[in-house]
Amino acid sequence: MEKNSLERRNFLKLSFTAAIGGIAGRLMGNNWNSEATLKDHFIREIGRFPRRKLGYSQREVSIMIGAGDMSTPLVEAGAELGMNYWHKANRWMRGGAPDIIKKNREAHYCQVTVDRVSGDHYTGHFDEQEHYRYVKEAVKRSGLGYFDDMQLHYGYHNAEEVKKERGFIRAFERLKREGLVRHLCLSQHSYRGSSRVENGESDARVLKAVMEDGLYEHAQFMYSYPGDPEMDEFIEMARKKNFGTIAMKTARGIGRMSRDEEFMDKLPDGVSPYHAMARWLTTETLLDAAVIRVRNMEEFTDTYSGAGKKLRDKDWQALRKMTREANRTACRMCGKCQIQCPRQIPISDILRFERYAMDDNDWNKARKLYAGLPTKGNSCIGCESCMQVCPQNMRIPDKIARAHAMLG
Ligand code: SF4
Ligand code: SF4
Numbered sequence: 001m002e003k004n005s006l007e008r009r010n011f012l013k014l015s016f017t018a019a020i021g022g023i024a025g026r027l028m029g030n031n032w033n034s035e036a037t038l039k040d041h042f043i044r045e046i047g048r049f050p051r052r053k054l055g056y057s058q059r060e061v062s063i064m065i066g067a068g069d070m071s072t073p074l075v076e077a078g079a080e081l082g083m084n085y086w087h088k089a090n091r092w093m094r095g096g097a098p099d100i101i102k103k104n105r106e107a108h109y110c111q112v113t114v115d116r117v118s119g120d121h122y123t124g125h126f127d128e129q130e131h132y133r134y135v136k137e138a139v140k141r142s143g144l145g146y147f148d149d150m151q152l153h154y155g156y157h158n159a160e161e162v163k164k165e166r167g168f169i170r171a172f173e174r175l176k177r178e179g180l181v182r183h184l185c186l187s188q189h190s191y192r193g194s195s196r197v198e199n200g201e202s203d204a205r206v207l208k209a210v211m212e213d214g215l216y217e218h219a220q221f222m223y224s225y226p227g228d229p230e231m232d233e234f235i236e237m238a239r240k241k242n243f244g245t246i247a248m249k250t251a252r253g254i255g256r257m258s259r260d261e262e263f264m265d266k267l268p269d270g271v272s273p274y275h276a277m278a279r280w281l282t283t284e285t286l287l288d289a290a291v292i293r294v295r296n297m298e299e300f301t302d303t304y305s306g307a308g309k310k311l312r313d314k315d316w317q318a319l320r321k322m323t324r325e326a327n328r329t330a331c332r333m334c335g336k337c338q339i340q341c342p343r344q345i346p347i348s349d350i351l352r353f354e355r356y357a358m359d360d361n362d363w364n365k366a367r368k369l370y371a372g373l374p375t376k377g378n379s380c381i382g383c384e385s386c387m388q389v390c391p392q393n394m395r396i397p398d399k400i401a402r403a404h405a406m407l408g
Pocket of ligand 1: 347
């Protein structure tokens with residue numbers, strides 16, 4: 001065995017930077033003393049990320065994309081393995097972009113996400129000057145020199161808004177003329193049935209309108225195993241029209257599954273939920289790329305070693321079990337239930353926040369977002385109208401009550 005005496009688990013917990021810097025090498029003896037040997041090990045264990053062409057620009061983008069909220073060692077590890085697209089790169093406004101990106105700036109695609117102003121994604125509005133000012137500030141403070149992609153965060157409320165609200169696009173055009181941005185993209189949520197916006201529509205409906213409008217190059221949207229017929233139709237159409245597609249919020253229910261020993265014991269040996277999902281997302285769908293959140297080197301290796309690799313029989317077995325479990329426990333946020341609710345409870349928002357807590361272990365974020373809701377889970381009267389339309393047949397009133405008890 002090449003791993004010598006240090007156990008794999010502990011080895012993987014070491015940061016890539018530390019490993020490359022020689023600490024792990026010293027711990028593991030002569031075979032590991034060179035930086036090249038360690039890099040080779042990671043490349044063998046995980047593999048370089050395959051790339052696909054994204055959108056009309058046909059840029060080659062790694063099938064697993066990274067994010068500005070990853071720790072610097074994980075960004076470095078990702079870049080070493082060919083990760084070259086960075087979502088939310090404006091997070092690097094705080095301390096500057098990692099050196100590995102800045103040193104080889106043209107080899108990376110960095111995205112700035114831009115929010116509506118004077119409110120959140122429900123109540124805020126578009127403001128050309130504010131969007132323009134924010135991106136200029138982000139370029140300066142991140143030290144990136146420019147952003148490859150300017151992303152409208154949370155997207156449009158409905159197809160009508162795509163046509164009427166052009167402030168974001170005008171800001172993009174001004175910034176593009178100044179060489180500060182290159183491509184336009186958006187992340188789209190579903191506003192179907194939302195009581196907080198007028199005429200909210202599904203993500204698939206809005207994305208089709210965006211694609212027809214022709215100005216945006218690609219989109220990020222919520223998508224996870226085992227797929228979704230509405231989104232699958234959109235993804236197929238997008239592929240034919242050279243409109244790029246990137247899945248986000250992909251790990252539906254996996255955080256809680258991974259901590260559930262009883263559930264994990266039922267999976268075939270040698271399969272983990274993140275790994276099986278990474279294989280599925282990158283080989284069994286028509287997506288161009290996907291974001292899967294990883295927090296440490298162990299998760300990095302476990303998850304990303306599945307990228308671009310075909311599913312084995314045991315991965316399929318695991319995915320079937322994961323789907324049954326996720327359908328019972330974790331909402332896919334399609335929004336179909338919301339229109340049914342006589343109390344106008346933002347069900348999919350509540351269950352999205354529950355996912356932040358239960359899957360990402362991000363309780364502060366979940367509680368803060370829950371506190372900002374105008375109507376909370378304790379308004380539920382248990383009528384069960386929502387359950388009639390849920391594609392997962394989820395026990396929604398019970399889920400909402402539990403979420404309120406946890407987050408309220
Ligand atoms: S059961 Fe509760 S959440 Fe569902 S529709 Fe009725 S009031 Fe709304
Ligand atoms: S509870 Fe069911 S219907 Fe409502 S958003 Fe989630 S998956 Fe869709």
